[in-house]
Amino acid sequence: MADAGTLRYEIVAEEDVTDERRALAGDLLADCFDRPEARERAWILHPPMYRVLVWHGDVLVGQEMGCRVECDPPIDPHGLGDAAVRKEWRRRGVADRMGVLLHEEAICRNADAVLCATGQLDRIVLGHGMEPLEPGEVYLKRRFRRDLPLGKGWYIRWHGEKVVPLKIDRKF
Numbered sequence: 001m002a003d004a005g006t007l008r009y010e011i012v013a014e015e016d017v018t019d020e021r022r023a024l025a026g027d028l029l030a031d032c033f034d035r036p037e038a039r040e041r042a043w044i045l046h047p048p049m050y051r052v053l054v055w056h057g058d059v060l061v062g063q064e065m066g067c068r069v070e071c072d073p074p075i076d077p078h079g080l081g082d083a084a085v086r087k088e089w090r091r092r093g094v095a096d097r098m099g100v101l102l103h104e105e106a107i108c109r110n111a112d113a114v115l116c117a118t119g120q121l122d123r124i125v126l127g128h129g130m131e132p133l134e135p136g137e138v139y140l141k142r143r144f145r146r147d148l149p150l151g152k153g154w155y156i157r158w159h160g161e162k163v164v165p166l167k168i169d170r171k172f
Helices: 019-032 038-043 094-108 121-128
Strands: 010-011 050-056 059-068 079-083 114-115 138-142 154-158 166-168
Touching: 010 019, 010 094, 010 154, 019 050, 019 059, 019 079, 050 094, 059 094, 079 094, 079 166, 094 121, 094 154
Parallel strands: 079 114, 138 166
Antiparallel strands: 010 050, 050 059, 059 079, 114 154
């Protein structure tokens, strides 16, 4: 197996992702998350604005996306999600590097905050300066029921003025 130094990382606006690359990302997501619907659209819960693609030669070994999150009040938070790394490339810093690049891209796009949810990459997101959500800080809007407070496994890093409570339209 080649070392992680042979990898190429690309940050690509979603409109610039080719159909071929989108299909490869969809396959990777479907395989890593056991979500067959990802094969068709190349995302799981929320369409991306931009993504990082990680290549070893012509093999896609990792991908993660960034998206704009609609919310109330109307600020500009970005969500990071769909981090997927081929099994044989895990524990080599790929997910860490993808997260850094996407966070930098969100800052370049003037994100007021960056949000993510993770059950397995807690150490990585904490290392990027993100903090666990505090109770009552961010809610998920629900149409016919009380807004759902987000907590365990959710992280945020503010880059603009902290606006709480923040209500997001959907998970990513």
